[in-house]
Amino acid sequence: MTVSGVGRAAHARRLAVVAPIVALTLGLAACGGGTIGGDFVATNAVIGSDDSTQSRITAEIYAAALRGTGKTVTTDLAVGDRADTLRALGSGRVSLVPDHSGALIDYFQPDARFTFSPPADAPVPDPAAVTEETYRQLSSVLPEYLRVADPALAQHQSALAMTAENASRLQISTVAELGPQCATMTLGVEPGMLDQAMALRSLAEVDQCQFARVVQVGSAAEAREKLAANEIQVAGTFVGAPGMDDDGVIALSFPVGQLPAQNVIPLFRNGELTDDEIRALNKVAGELTTEDLQDMVGQVDAGGSQIGTVVGDWLAAHSF
16 A cells, blocks of 8 residues: 555656755756756765665665766665764765655654645645645755755655554544543554654644553564553554554554655755756655555565665666
8 A cells, every 4th residue: 555645646746846845945056067056066975774674775775876877875774773864964974864754854843743734625635735745844944954855655654553452342443533542551652653752742632642651662563562462552653564454453544644744755965966866866756655665675574585686676677
């Protein structure tokens, strides 16, 4: 399932809106050839990632796209968590890291409230419009030394999960229906819940849901075990997490627009990339889907494939 619901045609329409924002944000010069706005651009780049399989796969894809422009590129695929990757960007240790649009808003503006109001003539929120608004809000909170290119089709959207037994007993099938029950429940949050602080604020303010306890769990597998043992009653996870949509567990997706979009996005140091290099990243944005990314992660984590192999297959299939 495509988490965002945005197909390629919708993505093309979104880029028509986002492209002027990108041009304004990046200050791209009309002439390329190694400069942005007349400033010298580095000829070498180090692409970093956090420790997750998804981040390492995406970093390799971005690295390959940049190599296709003739840039000299190396990778550092185990920088650490988000705080570590952003410190590495700040120090210049790495030039670019993949991340997620909504999670970056949550990081750079910890008290942020995502606000999305669909137009009156479109009461059902359009996922593409949520992606655009998330991009706009992200552009407004980034430090001066950082920039982003286009968000990819691929998303990693947060969700809540419960055992099917508990959900049936409590008659809960949506996030909104959790509200009255939260005060007696423990929420276990795994790293896949990218916008934890923003999600908890939204649950409290929109759904009147405040959990009795919030604890951290290390993975989707651990969250599922704790759900089965009733050590936690709700897991903060992501749509498509392994084992989180089987017969014994149900995933409760947040309504479209309640949380920011979590599109995969390249975050890079200002002055590191030329116009042509940014266009190469934008080509990835139009090709990399949620299904693609989930399939590659599954091949590595469950199938034992090498990251280089699955990335090479994807690049070949998409003419990179």
